[in-house]
Amino acid sequence: MTQNTTTANWDNIFEAVEALYDLGWTDGLPILPPTADKVAEFLAAGGRDGAEVVGELPERRREITAEKVAANAVMAGCRPEYMPVVLAATEAMLAPPFNLVGPSSSMGGAAVLVIVNGPIVGELGINSRNNLFGPGNRANSTIGRAIRLILMNACAAIPGLYDRSVIGHPGKFSYCIAEAETETHWTPLHVERGFAADQSAVTVFASEAPRQVRSVGHPEAILYAIADVASSLGTSLSTSGSVGDPAAGIRQGETVVTIAGNSNLWRGWSKADVKEYLYDHIRRSVADFKRAQVFPGDLEPGDEERMVPLTGGPEDILLVFAGGEESNMSSVIPSWGPKVGSTSVTREVRR
Amino acid sequence: MEKAGLPSATICTDRFIPTARGMAKMWGAEDYPTIFTEHPIENLDRDQLRQRAEGLATEVVTILTGS
Numbered sequence: 001m002t003q004n005t006t007t008a009n010w011d012n013i014f015e016a017v018e019a020l021y022d023l024g025w026t027d028g029l030p031i032l033p034p035t036a037d038k039v040a041e042f043l044a045a046g047g048r049d050g051a052e053v054v055g056e057l058p059e060r061r062r063e064i065t066a067e068k069v070a071a072n073a074v075m076a077g078c079r080p081e082y083m084p085v086v087l088a089a090t091e092a093m094l095a096p097p098f099n100l101v102g103p104s105s106s107m108g109g110a111a112v113l114v115i116v117n118g119p120i121v122g123e124l125g126i127n128s129r130n131n132l133f134g135p136g137n138r139a140n141s142t143i144g145r146a147i148r149l150i151l152m153n154a155c156a157a158i159p160g161l162y163d164r165s166v167i168g169h170p171g172k173f174s175y176c177i178a179e180a181e182t183e184t185h186w187t188p189l190h191v192e193r194g195f196a197a198d199q200s201a202v203t204v205f206a207s208e209a210p211r212q213v214r215s216v217g218h219p220e221a222i223l224y225a226i227a228d229v230a231s232s233l234g235t236s237l238s239t240s241g242s243v244g245d246p247a248a249g250i251r252q253g254e255t256v257v258t259i260a261g262n263s264n265l266w267r268g269w270s271k272a273d274v275k276e277y278l279y280d281h282i283r284r285s286v287a288d289f290k291r292a293q294v295f296p297g298d299l300e301p302g303d304e305e306r307m308v309p310l311t312g313g314p315e316d317i318l319l320v321f322a323g324g325e326e327s328n329m330s331s332v333i334p335s336w337g338p339k340v341g342s343t344s345v346t347r348e349v350r351r
Numbered sequence: 352m353e354k355a356g357l358p359s360a361t362i363c364t365d366r367f368i369p370t371a372r373g374m375a376k377m378w379g380a381e382d383y384p385t386i387f388t389e390h391p392i393e394n395l396d397r398d399q400l401r402q403r404a405e406g407l408a409t410e411v412v413t414i415l416t417g418s
Binding site: 060061160161162164241 | 378393
């Protein structure tokens with residue numbers, strides 16, 4: 001244990017749970033006590049020494065040690081074998097391109113979406129199908145929750161103090177999914193991002209809540225609807241605030257798209273084809289941006305035809321085959337901000 | 352910036368007082384002078400924003416020059 005550790009004794013679990021509330025360590029729901037032996041067990045499962053620094057948050061003068069990660073994973077209700085995933089996700093969100101201080105403090109109210117790929121998905125039973133973003137699976141629920149508790153307890157993302165989200169969203173409690181990569185011909189997300197198919201990896205993405213797209217049946221019709229939803233006014237991307245590329249006039253950032261159902265529907269389409277189509281169609285007219293006062297000025301001839309892309313290129317669309325087998329429904333998840341403000345990061349799950 | 356020897360003045364809207372004070376304390380500068388202005392500013396037009404800035408200019412100069 002570190003030198004800052006103190007010990008406490010509680011007579012029963014209910015007393016412990018109440019004490020943990022009093023300490024301010026919870027997300028509002030009950031947590032489990034991070035007992036010394038449990039933390040040690042989790043560190044062993046993660047193969048780390050407690051003092052090892054997993055990453056730093058220099059703006060808040062925080063060093064996040066493996067011990068802190070383990071303690072929060074225990075509190076979240078994880079099993080010890082989830083530790084390598086929690087550690088990899090923590091490393092990823094503390095990598096400089098993710099710029100954690102931005103999405104964890106901003107009024108924009110982002111959550112950290114964790115997407116898991118590779119053999120560990122099957123080994124841990126991480127859900128990639130029915131109720132993708134919903135309840136019912138321990139691995140998804142507790143890995144995502146551990147990330148939120150790490151943010152609050154180790155990274156000082158304290159609601160109302162350093163986390164100034166105006167609205168936030170339910171994904172801020174837990175936001176962890178897997179790709180159903182063994183059930184599609186599409187290239188898995190982590191392989192697209194440079195990892196081998198037999199490696200396991202997590203991708204973190206600072207983002208808004210998922211918006212369901214209930215268009216099913218024909219690929220082009222589905223993609224047209226997805227693009228329409230992803231081109232909405234009022235998202236973090238279709239705003240002129242904190243613009244990354246001044247030439248674009250709006251933020252432009254990454255967008256996660258999940259597509260569920262039976263992959264056979266997409267047998268004529270590669271991931272690259274889908275991303276190309278979406279990049280070409282996730283656009284909004286200058287006229288609409290003027291009507292919404294995202295752009296200044298009065299409408300001029302040609303404004304209806306001049307289209308502004310909301311993503312920087314097909315590579316900024318992260319396409320994930322996931323969701324229930326029942327239907328080809330989809331979801332669109334816009335990023336928290338411009339790509340320069342926070343970029344998705346993928347890290348290997350080390351075991 | 353102050354640590355790098357560059358005099359600086361921080362302006363913050365009053366909804367963020369606890370956040371600003373907390374960050375100052377986190378950096379060991381509990382008494383760091385911060386100028387607070389009425390929230391919000393995001394809906395001000397250019398002229399209103401200029402007017403607001405002009406109203407704070409004296410305080411900014413005082414902090415920058417220490418006089």
